[in-house]
Amino acid sequence: MATVNDVVVKIATVNGTGSASANGLLMKSIFRMGIPVVGKNYFPSNIQGLPTWYEIRVTGDGYQSRSDRVDIMVAMNAQTYARDLADVSSGGWLLYDSTWPRHKQLDRDDVTVLGVPLSRMCNENFDGARARILMKNIAYVGVVAALLDIDLDIITTLLEETFADKKHLVDSNMKAIRLGYDYARENFVCPLACKVEAMDGTSGHIVIDGNTAAGLGCMYAGATVGAWYPITPSTSLMDAFRSFCSRYRTDPKTGERTYCIIQAEDELAAIGMVLGAAWNGARSFTPTSGPGISLMSEFIGFAYYAEIPAVIFNVQRTGPSTGMPTRTQQSDILSCAYASHGDTRHVLLFPKDPKECFEMAQSAFDYAERLQTPVIVMSDLDIGMNDWMVPDFEFDENVVRDRGKVLSAEQLEEMEKFYRYMDVDGDGIPYRTLPGVHPKGSYFTRGSGHTRHGAYTEDSAAYQDVVDRLLVKWETARQTLPEAEFEVSRFNKAGLLTIGSGDGACVEARDRLAAQKINLDYCRVRAFPFSDAVKEFIDQHEVVYVVEQNRDAQLRSLLLLDAGVDPAKLVPLLHYNGMPLNAGFVVDRVLEEVARGRAA
Amino acid sequence: MATVNDVVVKIATVNGTGSASANGLLMKSIFRMGIPVVGKNYFPSNIQGLPTWYEIRVTGDGYQSRSDRVDIMVAMNAQTYARDLADVSSGGWLLYDSTWPRHKQLDRDDVTVLGVPLSRMCNENFDGARARILMKNIAYVGVVAALLDIDLDIITTLLEETFADKKHLVDSNMKAIRLGYDYARENFVCPLACKVEAMDGTSGHIVIDGNTAAGLGCMYAGATVGAWYPITPSTSLMDAFRSFCSRYRTDPKTGERTYCIIQAEDELAAIGMVLGAAWNGARSFTPTSGPGISLMSEFIGFAYYAEIPAVIFNVQRTGPSTGMPTRTQQSDILSCAYASHGDTRHVLLFPKDPKECFEMAQSAFDYAERLQTPVIVMSDLDIGMNDWMVPDFEFDENVVRDRGKVLSAEQLEEMEKFYRYMDVDGDGIPYRTLPGVHPKGSYFTRGSGHTRHGAYTEDSAAYQDVVDRLLVKWETARQTLPEAEFEVSRFNKAGLLTIGSGDGACVEARDRLAAQKINLDYCRVRAFPFSDAVKEFIDQHEVVYVVEQNRDAQLRSLLLLDAGVDPAKLVPLLHYNGMPLNAGFVVDRVLEEVARGRAA
Amino acid sequence: MSYIGKPKVAHPKMPKNDLGLTARDYEGTVSTLCAGCGHDSVTAAIVQAVFELNIEPHMLAKMSGIGCSSKTPAYFVSGAHGFNSVHGRMPSVTTGANAANRSLMYIGVSGDGDSLSIGAGQFVHAIRRNLNMCYIIENNGVYGLTKGQFSASADIGSKPKKGEPNQQEPIDPVSTALSLGATYIARSFSGDKEQLVPLIQGALLHEGFSLVDVISPCVTFNDHEGSTKSYAHTRQFYHHVVDADFVPPAEEIKAAYAKGSAMPVELHDGSKIVLRKVDEQYDPTSRASAFKYLRERFNAGEITTGLLYMDESRQEMHDLMGNTRTPMCQLPLESLNPGAGELKKILNRYR
Amino acid sequence: MSYIGKPKVAHPKMPKNDLGLTARDYEGTVSTLCAGCGHDSVTAAIVQAVFELNIEPHMLAKMSGIGCSSKTPAYFVSGAHGFNSVHGRMPSVTTGANAANRSLMYIGVSGDGDSLSIGAGQFVHAIRRNLNMCYIIENNGVYGLTKGQFSASADIGSKPKKGEPNQQEPIDPVSTALSLGATYIARSFSGDKEQLVPLIQGALLHEGFSLVDVISPCVTFNDHEGSTKSYAHTRQFYHHVVDADFVPPAEEIKAAYAKGSAMPVELHDGSKIVLRKVDEQYDPTSRASAFKYLRERFNAGEITTGLLYMDESRQEMHDLMGNTRTPMCQLPLESLNPGAGELKKILNRYR
Numbered sequence A, B: 001m002a003t004v005n006d007v008v009v010k011i012a013t014v015n016g017t018g019s020a021s022a023n024g025l026l027m028k029s030i031f032r033m034g035i036p037v038v039g040k041n042y043f044p045s046n047i048q049g050l051p052t053w054y055e056i057r058v059t060g061d062g063y064q065s066r067s068d069r070v071d072i073m074v075a076m077n078a079q080t081y082a083r084d085l086a087d088v089s090s091g092g093w094l095l096y097d098s099t100w101p102r103h104k105q106l107d108r109d110d111v112t113v114l115g116v117p118l119s120r121m122c123n124e125n126f127d128g129a130r131a132r133i134l135m136k137n138i139a140y141v142g143v144v145a146a147l148l149d150i151d152l153d154i155i156t157t158l159l160e161e162t163f164a165d166k167k168h169l170v171d172s173n174m175k176a177i178r179l180g181y182d183y184a185r186e187n188f189v190c191p192l193a194c195k196v197e198a199m200d201g202t203s204g205h206i207v208i209d210g211n212t213a214a215g216l217g218c219m220y221a222g223a224t225v226g227a228w229y230p231i232t233p234s235t236s237l238m239d240a241f242r243s244f245c246s247r248y249r250t251d252p253k254t255g256e257r258t259y260c261i262i263q264a265e266d267e268l269a270a271i272g273m274v275l276g277a278a279w280n281g282a283r284s285f286t287p288t289s290g291p292g293i294s295l296m297s298e299f300i301g302f303a304y305y306a307e308i309p310a311v312i313f314n315v316q317r318t319g320p321s322t323g324m325p326t327r328t329q330q331s332d333i334l335s336c337a338y339a340s341h342g343d344t345r346h347v348l349l350f351p352k353d354p355k356e357c358f359e360m361a362q363s364a365f366d367y368a369e370r371l372q373t374p375v376i377v378m379s380d381l382d383i384g385m386n387d388w389m390v391p392d393f394e395f396d397e398n399v400v401r402d403r404g405k406v407l408s409a410e411q412l413e414e415m416e417k418f419y420r421y422m423d424v425d426g427d428g429i430p431y432r433t434l435p436g437v438h439p440k441g442s443y444f445t446r447g448s449g450h451t452r453h454g455a456y457t458e459d460s461a462a463y464q465d466v467v468d469r470l471l472v473k474w475e476t477a478r479q480t481l482p483e484a485e486f487e488v489s490r491f492n493k494a495g496l497l498t499i500g501s502g503d504g505a506c507v508e509a510r511d512r513l514a515a516q517k518i519n520l521d522y523c524r525v526r527a528f529p530f531s532d533a534v535k536e537f538i539d540q541h542e543v544v545y546v547v548e549q550n551r552d553a554q555l556r557s558l559l560l561l562d563a564g565v566d567p568a569k570l571v572p573l574l575h576y577n578g579m580p581l582n583a584g585f586v587v588d589r590v591l592e593e594v595a596r597g598r599a600a
Numbered sequence C, D: 001m002s003y004i005g006k007p008k009v010a011h012p013k014m015p016k017n018d019l020g021l022t023a024r025d026y027e028g029t030v031s032t033l034c035a036g037c038g039h040d041s042v043t044a045a046i047v048q049a050v051f052e053l054n055i056e057p058h059m060l061a062k063m064s065g066i067g068c069s070s071k072t073p074a075y076f077v078s079g080a081h082g083f084n085s086v087h088g089r090m091p092s093v094t095t096g097a098n099a100a101n102r103s104l105m106y107i108g109v110s111g112d113g114d115s116l117s118i119g120a121g122q123f124v125h126a127i128r129r130n131l132n133m134c135y136i137i138e139n140n141g142v143y144g145l146t147k148g149q150f151s152a153s154a155d156i157g158s159k160p161k162k163g164e165p166n167q168q169e170p171i172d173p174v175s176t177a178l179s180l181g182a183t184y185i186a187r188s189f190s191g192d193k194e195q196l197v198p199l200i201q202g203a204l205l206h207e208g209f210s211l212v213d214v215i216s217p218c219v220t221f222n223d224h225e226g227s228t229k230s231y232a233h234t235r236q237f238y239h240h241v242v243d244a245d246f247v248p249p250a251e252e253i254k255a256a257y258a259k260g261s262a263m264p265v266e267l268h269d270g271s272k273i274v275l276r277k278v279d280e281q282y283d284p285t286s287r288a289s290a291f292k293y294l295r296e297r298f299n300a301g302e303i304t305t306g307l308l309y310m311d312e313s314r315q316e317m318h319d320l321m322g323n324t325r326t327p328m329c330q331l332p333l334e335s336l337n338p339g340a341g342e343l344k345k346i347l348n349r350y351r
């Protein structure tokens, strides 16, 4: 099938061989041609020597999720050759390094195999083992460029930007590109039937990963204290924050820093530091992943009960326990919503992509300070570590950020007496004071039983008074948090509901299903507790397919518990094998349910 | 109102003054008269000098929960005098130490105040500050004995048993008892209208607390490794295990021990030790409370996924965070059911009293070993630290305990190859091997992604295969665990459902409601996941009142998620101020709901 | 835990400090600890120390974990903010608090259970960062609040009230801190206020991590015969090696030091600690020799006390990082981002 | 992590140990670490050590946490059971495992991140219990698996690949272990198999807690110039003080020791460790002097290696508790309760 700007290229290599930059170059060059792209990286949980894949979906119609097919497989890893060949869609192509012989027995009739002697060419043209390996990767970019008809000028420009000060590297890279490009043009019919063509689909967009976006968001939010313990896939969030801050928050003259990043000894300490800093009035945060959340849970409960703001980024990965650290999932929803023993519940935000990571990284601090409670931004590996094409981020300098109810020295001066946990405004949110501001503001923060006045108590009524007020605050949160996104028509009886990185696949699935005359309304939830509108959305439909990336229908569980909706209406569509969600899965599962007689 | 064997005595003292033994003596003497009693201790979270209360309910009809009235208040603490007087039910009595004057302004017309110069009497009759304080407590026992008509011979016997080798202590204690007793008989009309009379309501029963019972159960279960970190209210469980083991598991000749108790450095370590020991085939356990569960959650998820047996006793206390460590609640239900990040769920057992603590302490090991997963016994402070009158424990020496699917050296010898995570029997439970048993049994236990063969994997299908099997195991657990207790009549449309220490109050509430012609069926759940019968019970009623001791309706939440019942049917009756549940609360709440038009 | 308020009537003739406050102004709510608990004496020493140092109450931050000892911040300086965190995690909270506001003075009160068992990791890492705080361990060899289990500082052979003597090697916070390079290490005894007060003062003013390990007997669970953390045992085997006097910036050192030589060390704010060597052999400036001495005395059954090690040369956490002196929490939010225009430029890197 | 199986064909002429096994029989699956990683050399040393010690593979328990280092137990002795626990918690799992079955031999492999940051508390307490295990830290100064952040053992001034040099005081596992009283403490280098193998053998046979701190460079993230945990730096500043030879029970000590004096120490199973002093000054039997020496050399920039401290006199965990020698997990369940009759008697106490 001949297509334009609708092709999926998957590259199989070995990690630690420098293929990442080659793959990035390939993706970027297509993006620079104005064509929307989706890039997904499937990498192992080790440092060097294991199979790794990169998948580029060229998607002229701008879909956001990974595809469910492979048109061109660049099979650079002998170890996974069989599996890679099997993965190619019928009618597709497989590119391999013909320097060495390959398993002919595995050949498929419906796949065209293209051999390019990449190693030989690079060995002949470059010196040194390391350079030869690197250049082999760049050479396959050249081959693919020829096969898809990617603009070589754009590649050149990209290389010039990357190696601004290193002209010789631009030259050697271009030489490798040329080797592949020319070989392909000489030996194969180029371009293939699936090819790319410059278009205007990317202006006003950038390509960025969610962790970088969140790190940038934290800087823009004015976060000053970041405490963390390294854990995949959240590590690059703090790396980004650090690199933006070292550029923009370091006095160029004195070298003095207006940010403080602490690599904690573990996650228990990281969250402790965040609480200490927030108690003192700094915007503080910690990025982590599942195991970190488990370790933080005692302190998260403390923050809920002592009412201390805290921003936590949970970049979710696959599985219980250590699981698959380099695969994606949305499986910490329940553990985050109810983290810690006792009656606790926590505000969650669900960004759908890097742009929302940037935005929610900022608003999370506002909510945390406004609500005086931990706010957990529920990202995942797919969003956090993959490159997404998203609209440009915006920042309005005139927006005054919400610092919540903090009493100033002047206000304290005028008060007769300050009581920490009084519901003065009826919204369940008390006033707080910061240490060092005014003598009248002092109080004793504690996770043990306390009264509305902030005094220690073991009295039943005084204790209950405070935990009951926290429920009032919860309802305030419900009104305060970002509203879900809806697409509703009057006629549809069924709806699709998802969160976060499920969005792309759901949007695409809706289009595909609509093409089959199955029309679904749509709701993308952005926060927990759920707004009234989410409940209404469910109430107004006969059936709602809840699409989420975990085994135990955790989002659906929260909907039952917090929105109090009818369980019979909520049909779980669960994807939890660690790969990012794709539209095909959603379409198939909806069709299955419809075939079983569910509403559509 | 004149009553026989239906009276509530509450004693207000200061902790650290030795009143605990006086109160125990009082309760025991009534029990020895054959009259059922309920004892509740309300103590502060400190060691000395703060108000503390002990409440003895004499309950000829054998109810198990605390009462909602106070007939006789023994007000020994000036600090809480006002509050204590206010607590007395109309028509009741207040006993105070008339050595010193008291707040006459506070007097109530409907309460009879009885002054006894306890301090003066004791100062005159005993030497030394410490003895005088202790004897003052014993003296009020004498007063109450006279007021209620408790048999002095029984008190004497009890003292003789307690101070078997210390005759002089028996004498001094009896002297103090006599001081109080005689003073009362001389100055008041004794006995009061509310009095006790010997009956035959306690034979075949003992008075014991749940932690002692659980510690005894662990010894009988053959537990050999106990790891723990002290935390109220679970500490006395390990103390009991230690004391039973030091008596019964220490070789009388060599002094060698067949048990190993490790005071861990914290709860993270305690659960790690339990897993290490269980992996090696020992029955191992840890007692803890809420904060400990939070800290253990990473390891609990590991055990779920790596399938390692572990027995955890969670003696629940009040509140999120440190909360009120000496008050009771059932508020860790959600955090235990879903402890840890990722898709995890855990088996819970809900003992209702010390007898079930003894039994479940044993069966918990069977379930853990059979199901190869953590089993959490959800006790609470009320059960664990209060004295309960319960039927004698039984132990059948002929019952062979279930050690689960562990391959022997012989079995391994005969196998071609052993694979750790294969579902050979279709019940979702694989076979395991123990280190050191046979070379063929060796495998690598890990919390990272693994295949059914036990090999490391990052493969989507192989990963999903294992977590899907865990769901099969979950269904096996559902069939395996102890069935709920039901009381069902054909005619009732409404039911009452509870767990654990909620039982006593619910049983009593049902009787009281029945007296008002409100008949409720009853279900006491004993395990999570819930059996099919629990679901049926709910399905068969129009409304089910779910009585639990937390703010967030956590049991009800689990019922929605795991039993998939109709939320509209489940009406939450929530009690969470830290005091043990009483029947009055249940009755009032049901009446409220009925008044609102709910089925009854 | 305060059922009873404490009357705050100061006698008009009570001495006042430079801020015009009396010692009363540095008290807290009434202690709920057992009568005679060592911790209450430490509380009193802290009150005196901060009173004399003229610390504005609200510029002091009182940090703690969980335990009888960790309750004590409620019992001193009511006018200071306090943070009673979770068990064993005071160091991390203090680290974050200090990161956010370096202008406050941090006093952390912990127990041997809180710091050496559940909190061992955080204790170690606060030292490693040279966190600017005064860290007091009220060391009684037991878990007081959970009723008397041995803690990790219990000595081999120390007897419990009932049961068997401890057999495990004790963790000595002082040697551990020496091995980790803490920059101010002192040991004292709750029963020796004279020694303790200046040690706390020095610890408060030292820029960096200051450890004050205070033997603070638990009268209820660990003050019987055979206990090596009892009042009697401590008094008997107590051995001062280097005492310290604290001299405020303005004052000159004029006291005459009878025993041993006196060595003044200047602190960052210009005040001084005068080390008075009681034992001439002892060198409080060398980790190696301090460690050796301590072990030898330990083996001889002695409890070495005083200002055991001091290093004014190492930078504290913020300075190691090159952070601004303005407290992070006081930086205006608007000043912390490069604006909309710069964002555009940043985005261009991602095209 | 084993995508490829490893062919297990042993050459017929390969040397066999007393059990008739070849070194091949002590290998594991193919390593997935970076080519040149120090950890792979430690793996090789372990293989040789256990091969030579004639350990039955299934009687060895391989314990670890999380990290590149913690993966290595998969790469040696496939025939042994392994427990790859969670990050930093290997010590507690090993404690429990040992509590249940004292008849196995325990080897724990950890990293500097795993042991000195998240695992610091558990590390400390395993030492305190004198847990009978061989604890190997594959110390590379960085977090390898999470891509090169400094660990707590990074030296002051050590340079990262990019970014700023480390400023924080390192945690030295050896000095920490000395301050805590570990009973066998060694340091070595992954590049010095000759020194490393007998140190591991001694550690395995020592009854009690044995620490082997192995400088094991991370070629990917910490082997560049300026890194103090690089091959080059370690080789340059490497300083043997006491080497050790392991002599099995049966054999007599007959080797002649050229440099320094030789001191045989008998182990519990009758085998011996012969300490060969390379540096006459060094005394491996005194915590105090060992600490002093180590600090002085450390200040001089040297990396002191060898068997640095040994104490055969202290009892290990079980013996401290007086536990039976029969593994707890092998006690028949029926033997562990006093029966129904005794239960009746027990209940009578509660009437």
Ligand SMILES: Cc1ncc(C[n+]2csc(CCOP(=O)(O)OP(=O)(O)O)c2C)c(N)n1
Binding pocket: B229, B230, B231, B232, B267, B291, B292, B295, B322, C066, C067, C068, C069, C070, C087, C110, C111, C112, C113, C114, C115, C138, C140, C142, C143, C144, C145, C146, C151, C218
């Ligand atoms: C996570 C957690 N585990 C256990 C406890 C129970 N607990 C409270 S205080 C304490 C020990 C206190 O000992 P220490 O720090 O020495 O203080 P002390 O009471 O002796 O002054 C323990 C174990 C807790 N509060 N939190």
Ligand SMILES: Cc1ncc(C[n+]2csc(CCOP(=O)(O)OP(=O)(O)O)c2C)c(N)n1
Binding pocket: A229, A230, A231, A232, A267, A291, A292, A295, A322, D066, D067, D068, D069, D070, D087, D110, D111, D112, D113, D114, D115, D138, D140, D142, D143, D144, D145, D146, D151, D218
């Ligand atoms: C609770 C938790 N936090 C963080 C991580 C991420 N993590 C994996 S390995 C590692 C550090 C490993 O460093 P080290 O122990 O020195 O081993 P190396 O890789 O250097 O051999 C970290 C932080 C994790 N697995 N679990």
Ligand code: SF4
Binding pocket: B047, B048, C032, C033, C034, C036, C037, C038, C039, C068, C069, C140, C144, C145, C217, C218, C219, C220, C221
């Ligand atoms: S129990 Fe011990 S530490 Fe706690 S208050 Fe009493 S004496 Fe002090």
Ligand code: SF4
Binding pocket: A047, A048, D032, D033, D034, D036, D037, D038, D039, D068, D069, D140, D144, D145, D217, D218, D219, D220, D221
């Ligand atoms: S990253 Fe470093 S520690 Fe990890 S395998 Fe590679 S070289 Fe070894």
Ligand SMILES: [Mg+2]
Binding pocket: C067, C111, C112, C113, C138, C139, C140, C141, C142, C143, C144, C151
């Ligand atoms: Mg203590």
Ligand SMILES: [Mg+2]
Binding pocket: D067, D111, D112, D113, D138, D139, D140, D141, D142, D143, D144, D151
């Ligand atoms: Mg490392």
